[in-house]
Amino acid sequence: xxxxxxxxxxxxxxxxxxxxxxxxxFAEHPKIxxxxxxxxxxxxxxxxxxxQESLFxxxxxxxxxxxxxxxxxxxxxxGQLIKFSGLLHSGGFxxxxxVTAQEISSFLGLAAETKEELASLAEGRALFEFKGIVNIxxxxxxxxxxxxxxxxxxTIWKGQDQSLGHLDSPILVYQALFDVVTSAHxxxxxxxxLDIDNARSVSEYLLQSTQASFTxxxxxxxxxxxxxxxxxxxxxxxxxxxxLGSKLGLNDEELQELGTAGLLHDVGKSKIPDExxxxxxxxxxxxxxxxxSHARLGAEILMEHHAATALDVxxxxxxxxxxxxxxxxxxxxxxxxxxxxxxxxxxDVFEALTSIRPYKAPMSPRKAYEIMLENDGAFxxxxxxxxxxxxxxxxxxxxxxxxxxxxxxxxxxGVDIERPLIxxxxxxxxxxxxxxxxxxxxxxAPGSQKLAVEELLGDWESVLA
Numbered sequence: 001x002x003x004x005x006x007x008x009x010x011x012x013x014x015x016x017x018x019x020x021x022x023x024x025x026f027a028e029h030p031k032i033x034x035x036x037x038x039x040x041x042x043x044x045x046x047x048x049x050x051x052q053e054s055l056f057x058x059x060x061x062x063x064x065x066x067x068x069x070x071x072x073x074x075x076x077x078x079g080q081l082i083k084f085s086g087l088l089h090s091g092g093f094x095x096x097x098x099v100t101a102q103e104i105s106s107f108l109g110l111a112a113e114t115k116e117e118l119a120s121l122a123e124g125r126a127l128f129e130f131k132g133i134v135n136i137x138x139x140x141x142x143x144x145x146x147x148x149x150x151x152x153x154x155t156i157w158k159g160q161d162q163s164l165g166h167l168d169s170p171i172l173v174y175q176a177l178f179d180v181v182t183s184a185h186x187x188x189x190x191x192x193x194l195d196i197d198n199a200r201s202v203s204e205y206l207l208q209s210t211q212a213s214f215t216x217x218x219x220x221x222x223x224x225x226x227x228x229x230x231x232x233x234x235x236x237x238x239x240x241x242x243x244l245g246s247k248l249g250l251n252d253e254e255l256q257e258l259g260t261a262g263l264l265h266d267v268g269k270s271k272i273p274d275e276x277x278x279x280x281x282x283x284x285x286x287x288x289x290x291x292x293s294h295a296r297l298g299a300e301i302l303m304e305h306h307a308a309t310a311l312d313v314x315x316x317x318x319x320x321x322x323x324x325x326x327x328x329x330x331x332x333x334x335x336x337x338x339x340x341x342x343x344x345x346x347x348d349v350f351e352a353l354t355s356i357r358p359y360k361a362p363m364s365p366r367k368a369y370e371i372m373l374e375n376d377g378a379f380x381x382x383x384x385x386x387x388x389x390x391x392x393x394x395x396x397x398x399x400x401x402x403x404x405x406x407x408x409x410x411x412x413x414g415v416d417i418e419r420p421l422i423x424x425x426x427x428x429x430x431x432x433x434x435x436x437x438x439x440x441x442x443x444x445a446p447g448s449q450k451l452a453v454e455e456l457l458g459d460w461e462s463v464l465a
Contacts (some may be wrong), residue, residue, distance in 0.1 A: 019080040022112035036101035058092035084111040088124035090138035099135035112424040188270040205261035217398035236264030240347040261315035268298025324377030342380035399457040419443035
């Protein structure tokens with residue numbers, strides 16, 4: 001991937017994720033300001049490298065286009081941007097070199113606030129002008145496909161090449177997942193139809209990415225902000241579930257269905273008031289009863305959609321049901337528990353324990369396992385056993401320090417759950433090891449018996465310090 005393409009990808013991600021974040025933060029929030037600054041920095045690099053005065057990102061038939069090429073990967077990650085363009089009757093956006101961070105913030109705010117389709121592009125342009133956005137211009141819709149796209153891309157666009165190589169960046173995969181969950185929760189909150197087919201399509205990208213490199217994709221999912229944890233939680237649960245299902249030998253169709261159910265399992269939380277969902281303390285009994293209703297609400301939302309599968313509904317309904325029949329919501333005695341829901345439940349609880357929340361710091365994987373194992377009857381024994389065996393004490397994607405002082409990233413669990421396979425990133429004397437060297441150490445190998453993981457680095461170290 002060229003630096004030019006990387007800049008385009010990053011700018012699309014900044015805009016699309018920024019629209020989602022603008023729904024969480026006010027216009028002058030430091031996160032929104034920083035995002036605007038980051039976009040302008042990338043835009044400046046791009047314009048300098050290409051010797052241009054503006055950047056045009058087009059939208060044609062639901063896909064992003066730039067410089068005559070379809071941006072297949074960014075299109076999947078850039079759903080928020082594509083949707084906004086559609087509401088404006090626009091064929092894309094022209095970003096001028098003089099655009100300011102304030103204009104980017106206003107653009108994100110307008111995109112986040114626009115819920116209904118405008119009457120015309122002229123109305124959209126007038127709205128931009130009213131908001132003081134003069135250096136971002138919505139363009140007219142393209143009518144001439146032949147002149148818009150280069151010849152080599154036309155075959156791809158006709159559906160002949162839907163290979164997943166177009167989405168080879170973990171950043172793009174993560175943003176695509178984040179976007180589809182954000183969209184589902186937003187639609188459910190407004191009583192609109194969920195795009196479950198899109199969720200299933202993005203789940204296919206998740207499947208291919210986890211099979212190619214679970215380590216790379218899971219590293220993208222350590223999010224630090226509790227106010228985005230509802231969406232991030234679903235993304236990570238889906239990723240863990242697909243990885244676990246793959247290790248169990250599920251076929252691709254089952255894995256895709258499992259990933260989709262993981263992405264949508266918490267959609268009922270869209271109906272929970274923010275003051276309860278993001279309360280920075282423990283919920284009282286009344287608040288907890290309201291929170292518990294999200295499982296039932298999620299199942300009801302999904303049952304209204306013909307595209308939802310039985311597993312989608314079962315996952316929403318049953319991810320807080322215990323193996324011994326406890327938990328919530330109350331279920332009739334004759335109800336049959338789906339085994340894949342049992343897998344999702346293990347992933348759901350582990351993710352919740354090991355991530356930051358408004359009311360708690362994250363736990364280490366070891367502590368999370370201890371709590372889960374001590375909770376008799378909570379989990380399907382086989383599912384919990386396979387989960388621990390698959391992730392090990394040092395789950396893939398996490399940075400560790402070895403007892404000789406070297407550092408690395410766990411890339412797979414070993415036969416011994418205490419002795420994983422590690423890709424070294426730093427030598428014992430502190431010298432960085434480039435990814436091109438790909439030096440791996442299998443702590444389970446006979447020649448590595450003197451080495452051991454001394455410390456798990458990253459989120460747990462920084463938060464618990």
